[in-house]
Structures are given as structure tokens and as C-alpha cells.
Amino acid sequence: MLKISKKADYALMALQHIASVQFGDVTPGRVVNTKEIAEEYNIPPELLAKVLQVLSKNGMIESHNGPKGGYLLARSARQITIAQILESIEGPLGITDCSHEKEGEFCMQREHCNIRTPLLKVQDSIYQLLSNMTLEDMLGGTPLITIQSPSAQGVER
Amino acid sequence: MLKISKKADYALMALQHIASVQFGDVTPGRVVNTKEIAEEYNIPPELLAKVLQVLSKNGMIESHNGPKGGYLLARSARQITIAQILESIEGPLGITDCSHEKEGEFCMQREHCNIRTPLLKVQDSIYQLLSNMTLEDMLGGTPLITIQSPSAQGVER
DNA sequence: TCTTAGTACGACCATATTGATCGGAGATCA
DNA sequence: TGATCTCCGATCAATATGGTCGTACTAAGA
Numbered sequence: 001m002l003k004i005s006k007k008a009d010y011a012l013m014a015l016q017h018i019a020s021v022q023f024g025d026v027t028p029g030r031v032v033n034t035k036e037i038a039e040e041y042n043i044p045p046e047l048l049a050k051v052l053q054v055l056s057k058n059g060m061i062e063s064h065n066g067p068k069g070g071y072l073l074a075r076s077a078r079q080i081t082i083a084q085i086l087e088s089i090e091g092p093l094g095i096t097d098c099s100h101e102k103e104g105e106f107c108m109q110r111e112h113c114n115i116r117t118p119l120l121k122v123q124d125s126i127y128q129l130l131s132n133m134t135l136e137d138m139l140g141g142t143p144l145i146t147i148q149s150p151s152a153q154g155v156e157r
Numbered sequence: 158m159l160k161i162s163k164k165a166d167y168a169l170m171a172l173q174h175i176a177s178v179q180f181g182d183v184t185p186g187r188v189v190n191t192k193e194i195a196e197e198y199n200i201p202p203e204l205l206a207k208v209l210q211v212l213s214k215n216g217m218i219e220s221h222n223g224p225k226g227g228y229l230l231a232r233s234a235r236q237i238t239i240a241q242i243l244e245s246i247e248g249p250l251g252i253t254d255c256s257h258e259k260e261g262e263f264c265m266q267r268e269h270c271n272i273r274t275p276l277l278k279v280q281d282s283i284y285q286l287l288s289n290m291t292l293e294d295m296l297g298g299t300p301l302i303t304i305q306s307p308s309a310q311g312v313e314r
Numbered sequence: 315t316c317t318t319a320g321t322a323c324g325a326c327c328a329t330a331t332t333g334a335t336c337g338g339a340g341a342t343c344a
Numbered sequence: 345t346g347a348t349c350t351c352c353g354a355t356c357a358a359t360a361t362g363g364t365c366g367t368a369c370t371a372a373g374a
Contacts, residue, residue: 001161001162001165001243001244001246001247001248001249001250001251002159002161002243002247002250002251002252002283003251003252003253003254004158004159004252004253005158005331005332005333006254006332006333006334007332007333008158009253009254009272012272012276013270013271013272016271016272017271020271033349033350034349034350035349040269041269041270044333044334044335046334046335046336047333047334047335049350049351050334050352052350053350053351053352056350056351063350063351064342064349064350065340065341065342065349065350065351066340066341066342066343066348066349066350067341067342067343067344067347067348067349067350068342068343068348068349069341069342069343069348069349069350070349070350071350082279086158086159087158089158090158090159091158092158093158093159094158094159094160095159095160095161096160096161096166097160097163097166112197112198113170113198114170114173114174114177114295115166115169115170115173115295118290118294118295119169122239122286122287122290125286126159126283126286129279129282129283129286130279133275133279137275138271138272138275162360162361162362163361163362163363164361164362190319190320190321191320191321192320201362201363201364203363203364203365204362204363204364206321206322207323207363209321210321210322210323213321213322214322220321220322221320221321221371222320222321222322222369222370222371222372223318223319223320223321223370223371223372224318224319224320224370224371224372224373225319225320225371225372225373226319226320226321226370226371226372227320227321228321
């Protein structure tokens with residue numbers, strides 16, 4: 001339950017990759033193209049392209065056309081929150097259908113609905129959570145899993 | 158994004174209703190049947206029936222067969238968490254596909270995946286959130302919306 | 315004991331969402 | 345000017361979901 005879509009997954013991976021290249025030690029400031037990311041993470045290239053397009057349209061990254069083109073973060077990694085990324089791809093956060101009802105629309109249950117208020121609270125908490133986490137937190141803060149050692153792999157049974 | 162299913166919605170409504178009847182002032186201890194809930198909240202009866210069956214199978218409520226039959230909470234409202242209810246209906250919480258990978262299964266991206274660890278953290282936080290909220294919190298804590306006044310009803314057109 | 319109101323259960327269909335694919339147009343650099 | 349790349353829209357297939365139907369089983373009451 002509460003699963004996020006593959007597209008959102010891809011978006012997070014791609015952004016993390018772009019950020020780590022851009023601010024990494026090896027080739028800082030380098031432009032990253034779709035193909036590179038797709039191959040690195042085994043993502044269908046066309047789908048990834050579409051995801052990146054959306055991200056660029058929403059101002060998360062900026063695109064550079066032509067050969068030697070590619071993508072660059074539009075802002076610093078610290079200024080891009082997980083909430084922003086997810087909402088770029090999947091639309092506004094909404095635990096329940098009636099989360100962003102405009103006036104005039106009502107769900108069939110609204111009249112006697114008894115769970116709307118508490119659910120909105122939950123939703124708000126989740127939103128806080130995702131807003132307080134940035135791309136930067138996904139870079140250095142959390143060590144990547146190292147499943148290189150045979151022993152570690154054996155444990156997972 | 159992160160929407161919960163209609164079924165889960167219905168489950169929450171139904172349980173809230175059962176709890177409020179069972180522990181309310183009017184007819185405490187009364188058994189509630191599917192039809193009553195379905196009519197009260199405009200839920201398709203057959204679908205609600207299925208939801209209630211699942212809830213009963215998962216030990217959230219107990220069913221009483223035959224005429225004058227219906228459903229009763231299996232435990233006190235305080236002992237039933239939102240997380241339990243949602244998981245009963247939608248299966249285990251999993252922000253991402255690789256949340257509960259068994260041995261041998263790997264997502265195509267796993268090898269170089271850079272977002273697994275931070276995402277699992279997020280997931281854990283959400284789980285905490287849902288586990289700390291119980292059915293009881295949905296009863297008294299949050300005042301029900303009262304739109305009984307004719308003016309308010311007239312708006313819905 | 316028989317009838318009837320109710321739940322239990324499983325198969326089924328329609329539709330919406332999502333993942334994935336294809337093709338052409340515009341931009342940039344060699 | 346040609347090759348390489350992003351951009352953008354249309355489209356298809358697979359899956360998940362919401363919703364329906366029919367039948368069997370159980371218990372209360374006449």
C-alpha cells in the first residue's frame with residue numbers, strides 16, 4: 001500500500017545521479033544525458049526521457065540541447081525537496097480522494113463522512129516528512145548499501 | 158500521489174461507524190450489519206461486504222451469522238491502529254517495490270540503486286505515524302463535520 | 315423442523331492508471 | 345550541412361482497481 005510509481009522512482013534515482021556527478025569529486029559540473037542514466041540503472045531510456053522532461057518542465061533540472069547536451073540541476077541539491085520531486089511526477093499529494101475537492105464537488109460519502117478530518121491530519125504529517133528531506137540528504141547523509149561482501153549477502157535469507 | 162484505495166477508505170468508515178455505535182450512548186453493544194453501513198455512507202453494499210469479510214478474517218472485527226447478525230469490534234478501539242486496518246486491506250506497507258524483497262528477487266536497479274536506504278527511512282516514518290493512531294483517535298478526538306443545516310446542504314447542487 | 319434473513323466466499327467484468335514504446339520536429343556542435 | 349542529441353505528442357499493453365453476481369452456509373424465529 002501507499003506505493004509510489006516507477007516513474008517517481010526513476011525520477012529520484014536520476015536526480016540523485018545528476019546531483020552526485022555535478023557536485024562529486026570526479027567530474028564536477030559535467031552534463032549528464034539520458035542514455036548514461038538509463039544504462040547505469042537499467043531504466044527503459046524512453047520512459048526515463050519522459051520523466052526527465054517533466055522534471056525539467058517543473059524547474060527541477062535544466063536541459064541543454066544538441067550534441068554534448070544533457071541535464072543539470074536547476075538549483076542546489078539542498079533546495080530540492082523529496083516532496084517537490086514526487087509532486088512533479090505524480091501530482092499533488094492526496095491520501096484520500098476528497099483531499100483537494102473544489103467547492104461544488106463532493107464524494108458520495110462526504111455528507112456523513114467521519115474520517116475526513118483525521119485523514120487530512122495524517123496526510124499533512126506525511127507531507128511535512130517529505131518536505132523536510134532534500135536531495136542533499138540522499139547524497140552524503142545516507143551511506144549507500146554495500147552488498148559487495150559475500151557475508152552480507154548470505155545474511156539476507 | 159500516495160493515494161489509499163477506496164476499499165481502505167470504506168474500511169475506515171465502517172470501522173469508525175461500528176466503533177461509534179458499539180461504544181456510543183444510544184445503543185451500546187448493538188450489532189451492526191452491512192446494509193446499515195452501506196446505506197449510511199452510500200457505499201456499494203457488495204463491495205463493502207467484501208471489505209468487511211477481509212477485516213473479519215484479519216481479526217479486526219468479528220462476524221455474527223444469521224438474522225440479527227452483523228459485525229462487532231474484535232478488540233477495543235484503542236487497540237486497533239490505522240496501520241493495522243490499512244494493511245488488512247491493502248497488504249503490507251511498501252513505499253517502493255523493493256521494500257519487501259525476498260531472497261533471489263531483485264529489482265533491475267538494485268545493483269547500483271542509490272535511493273533505497275533513504276526511501277526505507279521515509280517508509281519507516283510513515284509506518285510509525287500510522288501505528289501511533291488508533292480507531293479511538295478517530296472517534297472522539299476529531300469533531301465530526303456537521304453540515305446538517307439546510308443552508309449547507311443546499312450548496313450541493 | 316422449516317423458512318428466512320443474514321453473512322461467507324469466490325468468480326467475474328469494466329474501467330482507470332500505469333509502464334512502456336514509437337515517430338517526428340527542433341536545436342546544437344563539428 | 346550532417347550527425348547527434350533533446351523535446352514533445354500520440355499510442356499501446358499490462359496491471360490494478362472498483363464494482364457486480366451467484367451460490368453456499370448459518371443461525372434465529374415461526
